[in-house]
Amino acid sequence: MTERTTPQLGAALAAEEAAIYAYGMIGVHLVSKGDVTEARAAEQAHRGRRDYLVGRLSQLKASSAPSPAGYELPYPVTDRPSALKLAIQVEDGVAQSWRPVLAVTRANDRATALAAMTEAAVRATRWRCLAEVSPVTLPFPGRPE
Amino acid sequence: MVLTGAVRMSVTGHSRRRVLAGAAVLGVAGLAGCGLLDDEPKPPETTDPLQPLLDEALALAAAYDRAVVTQPGLATRLTPLADDHRAHAAELSRLIGKSLPSTSAGASTTDPGAGAAEAVADLRAAEQTAQRTAVAACTAASADRAALIGSIAACRATHAEALR
Secondary structure (H helix, E strand, C coil): CCHHHHHHHHHHHHHHHHHHHHHHHHHCCCCCHHHHHHHHHHHHHHHHHHHHHHHHHHHCCCCCCCCCCCCCCCCCCCCHHHHHHHHHHHHHHHHHHHHHHHHCCCHHHHHHHHHHHHHHHHHHHHHHHHHCCCCCCCCCCCCCC | CHHHHHHHHHHHCCCHHHHHHHHHHHHHHHHHHHHCCCCCCCCCCCCCCCHHHHHHHHHHHHHHHHHHHHCHHHHHHHHHHHHHHHHHHHHHHHHHCCCCCCCCCCCCCCCCCCCHHHHHHHHHHHHHHHHHHHHHHHHHCCHHHHHHHHHHHHHHHHHHHHCC
16 A cells, blocks of 8 residues: 555545444434444444554555544434435445545455445445335445446 | 667668568468468467456346246345346446357256245355455456456345345
């Protein structure tokens, strides 16, 4: 990994930070054990990826933009359907943020980026199943729509 | 080599044009000579490293199609997944620079006599195997191909999830 990878890693970090924030909003509107367990596991996964990215960027001596104190949600999250809709959107967005990292990394770093993208795509599919959205998969997860 | 060639040409007084024209004549003669050896086997085409991934996408699409024939009740669930594989095959063949075969003779992964649950379990196992192929291909790929192959690997993982 070189300085060349910094913008892509920075974008992935921004997406992971946004996901952690969003799950705070999402969790408030989930009640069932299945939903809550899923949301907690997802948030933990995003925290792990964020820590990895902060560490990588620090090794590259790159300063990342500080995460904003708050985010403007794309729509009000007021109930379970809007919370699940946001969860799907967040995971799709995280997958999209990792995809450009694949082209600028090799070996283990690329494998990590692929794992992060794949796990986000799988969570998006799980949320689509829980929200009973069809189809539950995308042909090219991570590719901008 | 280019430099020594140029020096020799000037020493012998041959014009560059004459040398090139001579090469062209030799080239034609060489091609004509090939006609005499038509029975010789052609040298094998070099296989694109993405060919196994393309073959796998076509085989998976065919496996889903067969499962839907034997288990029509699964059509709603399985058809979108088969379509994903066909979209992968189209992108991969474009990248490799080959047109897709109209039909695929993929190995059967579903036993026609098996029930719906077995059919889904077989497809899920096939997706997991295919995901491993795609992960390995993504890790080995050149930078310009890594993103597409990565998306295919991720999609196969989501299929395995959808078939749980």
